[in-house]
Amino acid sequence: xxxxxxxxxxxxxxxxxxxxxxxxxxxxxxxxxxxxxxxxxxxxxxxxxxxxxxxxxxxxxxxxxxxxxxxxxxxxxxxxxxxxxxxxxxxxxxxxxxxxxxxxxxxxxxxxxxxxxxxxxxxxxxxxxxxxxxxxxxxxxxxxxxxxxxxxxxxxxxxxxxxxxxxxxxxxxxxxxxxxxxxxxxxxxxxxxxxxxxxxxxxxxxxxxxxxxxxxxxxxxxxxxxxxxxxxxxxxxxxxxxxxxxxxxxxxxxxxxxxxxxxxxxxxxxxxxxxxxxxxxxxxxxxxxxxxxxxxxxxxxxxxxxx
Numbered sequence: 001x002x003x004x005x006x007x008x009x010x011x012x013x014x015x016x017x018x019x020x021x022x023x024x025x026x027x028x029x030x031x032x033x034x035x036x037x038x039x040x041x042x043x044x045x046x047x048x049x050x051x052x053x054x055x056x057x058x059x060x061x062x063x064x065x066x067x068x069x070x071x072x073x074x075x076x077x078x079x080x081x082x083x084x085x086x087x088x089x090x091x092x093x094x095x096x097x098x099x100x101x102x103x104x105x106x107x108x109x110x111x112x113x114x115x116x117x118x119x120x121x122x123x124x125x126x127x128x129x130x131x132x133x134x135x136x137x138x139x140x141x142x143x144x145x146x147x148x149x150x151x152x153x154x155x156x157x158x159x160x161x162x163x164x165x166x167x168x169x170x171x172x173x174x175x176x177x178x179x180x181x182x183x184x185x186x187x188x189x190x191x192x193x194x195x196x197x198x199x200x201x202x203x204x205x206x207x208x209x210x211x212x213x214x215x216x217x218x219x220x221x222x223x224x225x226x227x228x229x230x231x232x233x234x235x236x237x238x239x240x241x242x243x244x245x246x247x248x249x250x251x252x253x254x255x256x257x258x259x260x261x262x263x264x265x266x267x268x269x270x271x272x273x274x275x276x277x278x279x280x281x282x283x284x285x286x287x288x289x290x291x292x293x294x295x296x297x298x299x300x301x302x303x304x305x306x307x
Contacts (some may be wrong), residue, residue: 016042020052027059030300035059050080058089061289066096077106084113088120092289095127103127118147118285126287145205145245148283152207152239153199154232154246159188159215161195165252191218192227194235205245209235213250225250226264233272236279243281248291258291262298270302 005022009015023038039056042049053076060069070093076086091106107124110117125140145153156164189195193212199205211228214220229249236244248261256264269282286292 014041014045016046016049016052020049020055023052023055027055027062030297032059032063048075048079050076050083050086053079054083054086054089057086057093058289061089061093062293064290066093069093070097077109082113084110084117084120087113088117088123089289091120091123091127095123095130096288100127100131104131116147118144121147122285122287148243148245148285150205150243150245150283151241151279152196152209152236152244153205154209154211154244154249156213156228156247156249157210159191159193159212159218161189161210161212164214164220188215191215191224192231194228194231196235196239207239207241209241209244211246211249220250220252220255222250222256222260222264225256225261226268229265229268230272233269233276233279237272237276240278242279243283244279245283245285247285248295258286258294262295266295266298266302 005018005025009018009022012018019038019042023035023042026032026035026038036056036059039052039059042052043056046052053072057069057073057076060066060072070090073086073090073093076083077090080086087106087110091103091110094100094103094106104124104127107120107127110120111124114120121140121144125137125144128134128137128140158164189212191212191214195210195212197208197210199208209232211232213225213228218224232244232246246265248258249265250256251258251261265284273282284295286295
């Protein structure tokens with residue numbers, strides 16, 4: 001039987017490469033305390049190890065320890081300036097600490113290194129929005145969506161296809177004036193429905209699936225979001241969309257929590273993918289590491305092979 005990482009480290013406890021490998025595996029399994037110990041052990045022996053610095057910075061970010069994460073990530077970017085992940089996570093941490101100029105610079109460096117890094121482009125868009133530079137933010141959101149290469153994007157909507165959040169309104173600004181013309185209805189839709197329209201000139205996706213999650217009289221509910229998500233996936237199946245990009249449905253001020261959205265969307269997606277040919281790929285686009293961790297936690301809890 002081949003030796004495990006634990007076996008190898010028992011024989012060579014100060015091996016930095018092995019410590020970093022085990023830390024990475026532990027972090028993936030959400031064993032954050034043990035992973036942190038291994039990263040810190042590695043850094044005691046090799047303080048300028050770029051991967052260990054980045055891994056520890058990401059780990060601290062996932063725990064919401066943004067102020068502790070920044071110096072680690074900044075050092076990682078200094079010792080290995082070509083490490084795009086270090087710049088991306090540094091931008092994320094600085095954004096959470098409201099250092100918007102620093103976050104913008106870090107995200108821009110990540111994008112310079114990886115021009116198709118959809119997460120870095122989206123993060124840069126968020127920061128530019130916060131800096132009150134909406135035109136530049138819109139360009140970054142457009143580039144982010146182009147990088148995902150989706151056939152369709154999902155847009156949470158009301159029964160009259162009105163936007164439900166400021167982020168959804170930004171989608172319309174990216175799409176251009178022709179997009180609004182495609183949303184004219186002869187009659188109001190029902191909560192739980194989904195409908196497909198053209199994507200509009202500014203959107204990289206050819207189509208938009210509108211998931212109807214609320215009306216003027218019916219607020220966002222778990223049941224309404226579940227029905228709209230099932231309808232959305234059914235539309236993707238009927239239209240044979242290979243890839244779909246979707247935000248967490250029903251979240252936002254006064255609506256569902258991220259945990260609720262994940263608990264609703266993940267099992268429905270699993271059930272659909274288990275019996276349908278389309279879509280082959282679904283990307284759930286979140287804004288923060290914490291949001292991503294919420295969805296990953298639901299996947300782990302369910303023992304899902306979905307990623």
